[in-house]
Amino acid sequence: MSFPQHRPRRLRSTPALRRMVAEYRVHPSELILPAFIREGLTEPSPILSMPGVVQHTTDSLRRAAAEAVQRGVGGIMLFGIPEHRDATGSAGIDPDGVLNRAIADVRAEVGDALVVMSDVCLDEFTDHGHCGVLAEDGSVDNDETLALYAQMAVAQANAGAHVLGPSGMMDGQVAVIRQALDEAGHRDTVVLAYAAKYASAFYGPFREAVDSQLTGDRRTYQMDAANRREAILEVELDIEEGADMVMVKPAMSYLDILADVAAMSPVPVAAYQISGEYAMIEAAAANGWIDRRRAIEESVLGIKRAGAQMILTYWASELALWLDESHS
Numbered sequence: 462m463s464f465p466q467h468r469p470r471r472l473r474s475t476p477a478l479r480r481m482v483a484e485y486r487v488h489p490s491e492l493i494l495p496a497f498i499r500e501g502l503t504e505p506s507p508i509l510s511m512p513g514v515v516q517h518t519t520d521s522l523r524r525a526a527a528e529a530v531q532r533g534v535g536g537i538m539l540f541g542i543p544e545h546r547d548a549t550g551s552a553g554i555d556p557d558g559v560l561n562r563a564i565a566d567v568r569a570e571v572g573d574a575l576v577v578m579s580d581v582c583l584d585e586f587t588d589h590g591h592c593g594v595l596a597e598d599g600s601v602d603n604d605e606t607l608a609l610y611a612q613m614a615v616a617q618a619n620a621g622a623h624v625l626g627p628s629g630m631m632d633g634q635v636a637v638i639r640q641a642l643d644e645a646g647h648r649d650t651v652v653l654a655y656a657a658k659y660a661s662a663f664y665g666p667f668r669e670a671v672d673s674q675l676t677g678d679r680r681t682y683q684m685d686a687a688n689r690r691e692a693i694l695e696v697e698l699d700i701e702e703g704a705d706m707v708m709v710k711p712a713m714s715y716l717d718i719l720a721d722v723a724a725m726s727p728v729p730v731a732a733y734q735i736s737g738e739y740a741m742i743e744a745a746a747a748n749g750w751i752d753r754r755r756a757i758e759e760s761v762l763g764i765k766r767a768g769a770q771m772i773l774t775y776w777a778s779e780l781a782l783w784l785d786e787s788h789s
């Protein structure tokens with residue numbers, strides 16, 4: 462009886478062998494921690510649908526940023542929740558607005574030790590919860606919104622953000638932001654475009670995280686889950702418009718898109734493991750239905766393997782700690 466010469470199990474026989482032949486590994490520097498700051502809080506406020514994630518105060522945000530630095534995390538992506546909202550999201554542009562102040566605070570805390578990123582989008586700041594301003598018929602007005610994104614981007618760059626993440630899916634947003642940044646002298650501010658962002662049910666917990674005012678959905682501007690080819694067009698347009706990095710979002714239900722984008726993109730590719738992906742794993746683990754740590758590690762490794770060079774995940778700091786343990 463002859464056996465084939467290749468017996469793949471040979472390379473799986475010890476942890477050291479498995480580690481040595483591993484094709485992919487996640488490094489803390491590739492992880493980006495999304496974080497929420499809420500104006501007017503005196504204590505961090507738990508987000509019930511994202512156990513372990515909070516809306517931060519200024520102090521707790523600074524501590525979370527310092528912890529991320531200590532653990533070797535690559536970056537932090539900031540979202541702000543203002544006390545007052547209006548039709549045009551003016552608190553997002555105000556230099557004294559909660560997000561712009563948080564950017565400056567975090568920069569003061571971490572300097573250049575952590576890549577400080579911020580969300581360029583109006584949905585947290587508008588009283589209707591849409592990512593742009595509304596036309597008279599109630600639709601989201603693309604070009605009126607672009608002018609506001611340009612101002613918001615400059616305000617965030619002035620506050621000290623290293624990287625801006627336009628996430629509103631307005632056509633032409635990257636070009637307008639790039640031009641505004643250059644004109645304001647922010648030539649080195651990086652644009653990470655949410656290029657292929659899908660309208661997803663998995664954003665559910667994020668709505669609680671930012672106290673979203675949205676009724677309805679974002680299907681007239683975010684991509685349709687049925688479309689694969691269109692993601693390439695979105696990425697090509699954003700790169701033409703000057704995006705320094707591109708993102709696919711969500712991650713786990715869109716690994717095919719991520720692989721497609723990774724295969725064609727000449728610029729670094731990020732993926733965002735979003736709130737609902739976090740919530741699903743935490744909920745199953747809390748019920749004892751899956752092994753929490755293994756599920757988290759496997760999910761992030763899957764995103765890496767599909768082609769993400771950078772991964773936004775609410776587990777960034779915890780995962781970085783585990784990665785550190787497993788290397789030592």
Ligand code: PBG
Nearest residue numbers: 582584628663664667735736737
């Ligand atoms: C828009 C934005 C959203 C998320 C990141 N940026 C919400 C949306 O598009 O509905 C979702 C992130 C998550 O679900 O973790 N500002």
